[in-house]
Amino acid sequence: MDAGRRQYRSRLQIAADIIEIAKDGTRKTRIMYLGNLSFELLQRYLDMLMSFGLIQVQGGNGRGYIATEKGRHFLEEYRELRRLSEMVEGKRRALERSLTSVLEEPVST
Amino acid sequence: MDAGRRQYRSRLQIAADIIEIAKDGTRKTRIMYLGNLSFELLQRYLDMLMSFGLIQVQGGNGRGYIATEKGRHFLEEYRELRRLSEMVEGKRRALERSLTSVLEEPVST
Numbered sequence: 726m727d728a729g730r731r732q733y734r735s736r737l738q739i740a741a742d743i744i745e746i747a748k749d750g751t752r753k754t755r756i757m758y759l760g761n762l763s764f765e766l767l768q769r770y771l772d773m774l775m776s777f778g779l780i781q782v783q784g785g786n787g788r789g790y791i792a793t794e795k796g797r798h799f800l801e802e803y804r805e806l807r808r809l810s811e812m813v814e815g816k817r818r819a820l821e822r823s824l825t826s827v828l829e830e831p832v833s834t
Numbered sequence: 835m836d837a838g839r840r841q842y843r844s845r846l847q848i849a850a851d852i853i854e855i856a857k858d859g860t861r862k863t864r865i866m867y868l869g870n871l872s873f874e875l876l877q878r879y880l881d882m883l884m885s886f887g888l889i890q891v892q893g894g895n896g897r898g899y900i901a902t903e904k905g906r907h908f909l910e911e912y913r914e915l916r917r918l919s920e921m922v923e924g925k926r927r928a929l930e931r932s933l934t935s936v937l938e939e940p941v942s943t
Binding site: 736737740773777779799802803805806809810812813816817819820821823824 | 845846849882886888908911912914915918919921922925926928929930932933
């Protein structure tokens with residue numbers, strides 16, 4: 726749920742977004758709204774995340790969902806992945822800058 | 835210069851390959867051959883790497899090149915970037931596996 730998120734979300738990102746929203750338990754409509762997902766896509770993700778034990782139905786009416794312990798672990802790993810990815814991108818940009826003059830266009834390859 | 839390298843090389847990768855080959859000093863023809871670069875592309879990279887102080891002419895005849903201290907530092911940073919990138923990719927694959935059943939096709943998005 727980052728402000729600067731790209732338009733395209735990976736499967737991993739969508740899964741993490743849903744688990745994040747459902748972290749402390751929430752209703753399906755809230756996941757759909759905050760997750761910016763169609764009803765159909767949300768249902769496929771909920772089914773998948775439940776089948777992998779990352780979320781579970783909350784309460785008895787079947788309309789609420791909450792992240793499992795495994796889901797919370799997934800979320801922590803995902804955040805670590807994002808943190809490392811950003812670090813890698815920072816390093817890559819720093820190296821690219823060392824190949825870019827402020828006066829010249831970079832050599833295109 | 836990795837065995838499993840993709841066909842497409844980034845500008846950063848080509849620069850690092852050239853500096854790696856010229857690390858202890860070498861002739862232009864050897865960089866061209868080992869670096870798998872056309873004469874024209876090599877010349878553009880050599881000019882660029884020299885202008886940024888990453889390599890320098892070796893000896894007096896202008897046909898040999900050697901990495902500078904700055905070039906060696908660039909190479910170390912580049913290797914660290916590769917190491918971190920591989921770690922990130924390993925983590926990403928591990929997370930993706932946790933969303934993939936051996937029995938089902940993944941949900942395509």
